[in-house]
């Protein structure tokens with residue numbers, strides 16, 4: 260018997276998650292002159308907050324000690340900022356760790372987990388990894404179809420994973436839509452609202468104020484991350500808001516030192532750098548406007564996005580365009596793994612990066 264056959268059947272059948280191509284990998288593969296730009300993983304193109312970098316560097320001097328396993332200082336700051344109690348927060352090695360913890364906590368083999376057809380792939384990986392049964396619900400014009408998800412609920416449903424805005428489509432639902440949805444979800448189903456891109460829409464009055472619903476729903480879990488607007492993707496810090504009993508459960512499954520000390524220090528400091536968040540938001544708005552105008556002028560179809568990326572329809576196998584851009588040192592994200600083989604996802608970069616992108620893309624669509 261081969262080692263492959265020893266693995267659980269669901270894992271034998273799985274494909275490994277393919278992240279955005281790292282800059283160094285492209286450098287190794289093609290001998291490219293000039294700087295490579297990566298617009299493939301929705302990272303902050305302005306980099307991390309200098310305050311966060313300074314705090315992480317400081318913390319490096321004491322990495323002989325284990326980190327504070329409770330993450331007290333970071334939780335305290337989050338609790339103040341968002342007016343929740345400390346015992347309503349769970350920290351994760353990125354929010355994808357929390358996606359996993361929720362599956363481990365609530366989903367037994369063959370239990371059903373509801374995911375949007377174009378949902379974030381980590382939900383599928385987390386579900387299959389514990390032999391749960393993913394139930395993919397069709398989207399409606401690329402948008403997460405909340406009423407259809409309600410209809411998909413059975414007595415065997417344990418978790419519903421929702422990203423708002425959704426990745427890779429960028430579509431989002433409103434507060435009214437979400438409220439109407441969660442009111443009808445039975446209590447035996449955990450609703451995971453993944454708000455990785457929360458900060459990009461937070462001042463939109465229609466964007467859900469999910470925290471305001473937290474006290475009413477013991478089965479609601481809101482995920483946030485430092486990987487996107489805070490520019491700390493490489494350090495891996497995410498957090499969950501829930502009522503205390505759900506947080507208590509997640510904390511039992513969580514490994515004790517899942518967030519390292521430089522990461523804790525950087526995240527805590529990043530929360531103070533309001534200026535950096537503001538600048539990042541502004542950069543994203545300008546970039547999004549620029550790119551939308553370009554796409555409209557060139558008659559390239561795209562899915563309107565509330566996040567820091569935009570997904571375009573190539574109207575043919577998108578790999579050709581992906582490869583052609585790679586040869587010019589531009590990394591974007593093909594979406595074949597998401598069952599969107601004609602689409603490419605482009606992260607909003609700086610204006611210089613986007614100008615290079617539009618120049619490179621123009622002849623490919625003529």
Ligand SMILES: *Cc1c(COP(=O)(O)O)cnc(C)c1O
Pocket residue numbers: 301352353354355356379422425426453455483484485486487492495496497
């Ligand atoms: C980027 C992203 C995350 C963030 O993952 P981390 O593990 O926190 O880096 C989570 N959910 C969605 C939908 C995302 O697009």
